Amino acid sequence: MNKKTHMWTVLGISVALLHIIPFYILLTTSFKKESDSSSKWTFPDYVDFSNFSDAWVQANMGTAIFNNVVITVISISLLIVLGSLAAYPLARVASKLNRFMYIAFVAIMIVPPLTILVPLYKFIVDIGGMNTIWAVVLVHISFWMPLTIFLYTGFIRSTIPKELDESAMIDGANRFQIFFRIIFPLLKPVTASVIIITGMFVWNDYQFSVFFLQETEAQTITVALSKFFSQYSNDVGLVAAGSLIGMLPMVVLFLFLQKYFIQGLASGSVKG
Missing domain, CATH: 1.10.3720.10 (MetI-like)
Incomplete structure (x- = not known):
């Protein structure tokens, strides 16, 4: 892989991460309970669908x-x-x-x-x-x-x-x-x-x-x-x-x- 190809690869990965990171935070936030105060970067070790059901009803x-x-x-x-x-x-x-x-x-x-x-x-x-x-x-x-x-x-x-x-x-x-x-x-x-x-x-x-x-x-x-x-x-x-x-x-x-x-x-x- 030459230098120019490597540069475009790094740029492509960087752009992809810019789109993936907000989506990842969206996922971690949606599956966490309201009482969960852990970092937004941490994916919960449980799966809670209460946010989805509550959002469906309340909104x-x-x-x-x-x-x-x-x-x-x-x-x-x-x-x-x-x-x-x-x-x-x-x-x-x-x-x-x-x-x-x-x-x-x-x-x-x-x-x-x-x-x-x-x-x-x-x-x-x-x-x-x-x-x-x-x-x-x-x-x-x-x-x-x-x-x-x-x-x-x-x-x-x-x-x-x-x-x-x-x-x-x-x-x-x-x-x-x-x-x-x-x-x-x-x-x-x-x-x-x-x-x-x-x-x-x-x-x-x-x-x-x-x-x-x-x-x-x-x-x-x-x-x-x-x-x-x-x-x-x-x-x-x-x-x-x-x-x-x-x-x-x-x-x-x-x-x-x-x-x-x-x-x-x-x-x-x-x-x-």
């Missing part, structure tokens, strides 16, 4: 997970359909207007969500969207649509030749038929990337949910778990257990889609 995790699933599935589905439809003409038609719109989408991605939170909150209140699933879905779609269009546009430009469109048009297909019958089935890799990237952010969202979903029956996992932190007490064991429960669906999703996710990134889905 109303069943309802929270259901709300997360509904919000995430609807948001991702609409992002995929609308984002891919919008990206197709941007990738195929070379015009000044399309170029301007593409640059605008990239610029919007840079805007921090907190800068628009106050006017957004007022808008949601005015349309009667407080504590409703559809309002949060609308917010997520609006916020993640630029990234979705950016990914789809780059993928279509770099991997799907225009000759496919031209051949289909010669056979008498219109633009919608070309897109849904030819182009969309070829978007599987970048669609997996969109599902994982946007799905992760929507599933773990706190900044929007904590403002717009305040009633218990409408809360998501992150908002439900935040109840364990208060001015007078912090029950980290319950939060750790609840976090592990909440992360499982996204872990399973990634394991199923990781092949397409990597393929989508490698095929140019993030190239402009």
